Each structure stands twice: as structure tokens, then as C-alpha cells.
Amino acid sequence: MENLLGEFLRARRQATTVERAGVLRGAGSRRTPGLRxxxxxxxxxxxxxxxxxxxQGRERNPSDAVLNALAxxxxxxxEATGHLHELARSTRGSFRRTYVADRVSPSVxxxxxxxxxxxxxxxxRRLDVLVQNAETAAFLEGFSDGDNLLRLTFLNPASREFFLDWEQEARFKVAHMRAAVGADLDDPSxxxxxxxxxxxxxxFRRIWESHDIQVRPHEIGRYHHDRVGDLTLWHATFSIDGAPGQRLFVAHAEPGTxxxxxLTRLSASRC
Structure with missing residues (x-):
């Protein structure tokens, strides 16, 4: 049985510096990163x-007080605290996530x-693009793997030039999927x-193993598009009621910039 709770705790412990935790650094070097x-x-x-x-996965019933103290x-x-509690619930055998088909409602x-x-x-939750408007289609035109944002980011070499802050974009996407999937990693897809x-x-392996959790994107994204040059776009993301795991992403530019x-020229190219 996978020890998702233990893996998450270990990753967070190794990522937490002694300074951030308020621990006095003793004499000598530390053999491992993060906290002991x-x-x-x-x-x-x-x-x-x-x-x-x-x-180590040998204790499977931590109390909420212990989980909050660790958080x-x-x-x-x-979001990350909620994920920690979700992983703990899964170890107790009392949590099971259910999903609907990846069908977008007509109103959305x-x-x-x-x-x-x-x-x-x-x-x-896998970051498959289920539906997109004409502007998004123009924005991603010519990209292979554009139907899945993780494949586009990690498997398409052109993404390194397209995303001007590639590491930030990559970390957000992986963290978003971890948050969306939660403790239910037995979905074959x-x-x-x-x-x-x-x-x-x-x-991908490096970032996935860090167990970062984040559902909000950075507000600003910077891109380089082959046809129109550099763009800076403001982002927002919204959960869709009644469709677990589905999220609506929106990005636009400041008027007059x-x-x-x-973006106007890209939109016109699709007409």
C-alpha cells in the first residue's frame, strides 16, 4: 500500500528550512536538507x-490536532493543510472520492x-483541456500535446520558450494536479x-516528488508567442459547481497594453 501521507510529510520536512521553522542551527553541517x-x-x-x-506509514490515525500542528x-x-487532512482520512479507510464523467455542462x-x-x-484534474474558446485555440495553435497542459509543458521542447517563467508554470501545473487528485491516486488514467x-x-519526476500543493495560479503569466511576440496576461481560476475536479481558467491582458x-491580433487571426 502506498504511503502517501508519509511521502507528503517527508517532502514537506525536507523542504522546510530551519530558519523558517525557527529552529536554532547547531554547530556543524547538516547531512540532510530541511528539518530533522x-x-x-x-x-x-x-x-x-x-x-x-x-x-513510515505505521501510524494511520493522527488526530486533527496533530495534523494542524504539523501544518x-x-x-x-x-489548500496544503486541507490536502494533509485528506491524506490522513484516506489512511483511516474512511475517505473515497467519487467523480463524474469529464463532460462540461452546456451552460459552462x-x-x-x-x-x-x-x-x-x-x-x-489531469489538466486535460475539455473545452476552450477561439482565443485559447489561437494561443495554443501549432502546439503538439495542447490537449493536456502537463504534456505540453513537460514533453514539448517548445514550451521552454513559450513559457518565459517555465519553472514557475511547471511547478504550478504539477501542484494543481496533486491538489485536484488528493488521496485518490488509484485512478488508472x-x-x-x-x-x-x-x-x-x-x-516532472523532480517536481512531482516535492509534493507541493497549490490550486491558485500565479496572477501574472509571461509568454512568448511565435506570431505576436511577448505577452503578459492576468490569470484567474474558478471551481465549477457540480463538476468535481473541473476548473475554469481565464486569462486576459491589461487594456491598452x-x-x-x-491578443487582439491573435483573435482576429481565427476569424
Missing amino acids: RGEVATLAGVSVDYYTRLE RVFGLDY LRLVNNWEHALAFVVN VLALVEELSLASED PSDDA
């Missing part, structure tokens, strides 16, 4: 043995298609995608 198990246990108010058993030690935000489809002078598209990307991309003009 004993330091986490002390800060969370549990025994070292108990915390070790949590990481404080690691500096987790709201009309909304996307009628959204003008902005990118608008809907993705599922998700497992197949993770295996495919892990085999093909060392960068060169990016606004570039």
Missing part, C-alpha cells in the same frame, strides 16, 4: 517515535465560447499520466 524528524516532533508537540511512525511547523497554506460551454478577448478554457511523464521527463494588442 526530532525537530519536527518537538515543534509539533509529539514524540519522535510517533512522528517517525507517521512518516504549522511546515508553514502550510489553506456557452460561457466559455462567449468569452471574448480573453483566454477561457476548462480542465479536469491519473496513474498512467504520472507514469508517462515520470518516464519521459526528469523535471502591447499584450492587449497582441
Whole structure:
């Protein structure tokens, strides 16, 4: 059985610096990055043995108080704390996520298609693009793997030039899928995608193993488009009621800017 809770705790412990956690750095070098198990246990108010058993998957019933204490030690935000609790519920055998088919409702489809002078598209938890408006189609035109944002980012070499902040974009997309999938990693379609990307991309393996959780994109995205040059777009993302795992992404340019003009020219090219 996979130890998702332990993997998450270990990744967060290794990513948490002693300075951020408020631990006094002792003399000598540290052989491992981040915090030691004993330091986490002390800060969370549990025994070292108990915390070790949590990481190793031998303790499967942590209380909410313990989970919240660990979230404080690691500096987790709201989404990551919720993910931690979700992983813990899955170890108790009391949590099972259910899903609907990847069908976009007619009302959401009309909304996307009628959204003008902005990118608008809907993705599922694997970041498959389910529907997109004409502006998005023009924006991604010519890209292979454009039907899945993870494949586009990690498997298409052109993405390194398209996303001017490639590492930031890559980390967000992986963290978004981890948050969307949660503790339910036994979906064959998700497992197949993770295996495919892990085999093909060392960068994906590195970022996936960091166990970052984030559902909000960075507000600003910077891109280089072969036909219209550089664009800076403002992002927003919304959960879709009644469609678990589906999210609506929207991006637009500030009015009157060169990016606004570039988006206008892209839109006109689809007419």
C-alpha cells in the first residue's frame, strides 16, 4: 500500500528550512536538507517515535490536532493543510472520492465560447483541456500535446520558450494536479499520466516528488508567442459547481497594453 501521507510529510520536512521553522542551527553541517524528524516532533508537540511512525506509514490515525500542528511547523497554506487532512482520512479507510464523467455542462460551454478577448478554457484534474474558446485555440495553435497542459509543458521542447517563467508554470501545473487528485491516486488514467511523464521527463519526476500543493495560479503569466511576440496576461481560476475536479481558467491582458494588442491580433487571426 502506498504511503502517501508519509511521502507528503517527508517532502514537506525536507523542504522546510530551519530558519523558517525557527529552529536554532547547531554547530556543524547538516547531512540532510530541511528539518530533522526530532525537530519536527518537538515543534509539533509529539514524540519522535510517533512522528517517525507517521512518516513510515505505521501510524494511520493522527488526530486533527496533530495534523494542524504539523501544518504549522511546515508553514502550510489553506489548500496544503486541507490536502494533509485528506491524506490522513484516506489512511483511516474512511475517505473515497467519487467523480463524474469529464463532460462540461452546456451552460459552462456557452460561457466559455462567449468569452471574448480573453483566454477561457476548462480542465479536469489531469489538466486535460475539455473545452476552450477561439482565443485559447489561437494561443495554443501549432502546439503538439495542447490537449493536456502537463504534456505540453513537460514533453514539448517548445514550451521552454513559450513559457518565459517555465519553472514557475511547471511547478504550478504539477501542484494543481496533486491538489485536484488528493488521496485518490488509484485512478488508472491519473496513474498512467504520472507514469508517462515520470518516464519521459526528469523535471516532472523532480517536481512531482516535492509534493507541493497549490490550486491558485500565479496572477501574472509571461509568454512568448511565435506570431505576436511577448505577452503578459492576468490569470484567474474558478471551481465549477457540480463538476468535481473541473476548473475554469481565464486569462486576459491589461487594456491598452502591447499584450492587449497582441491578443487582439491573435483573435482576429481565427476569424
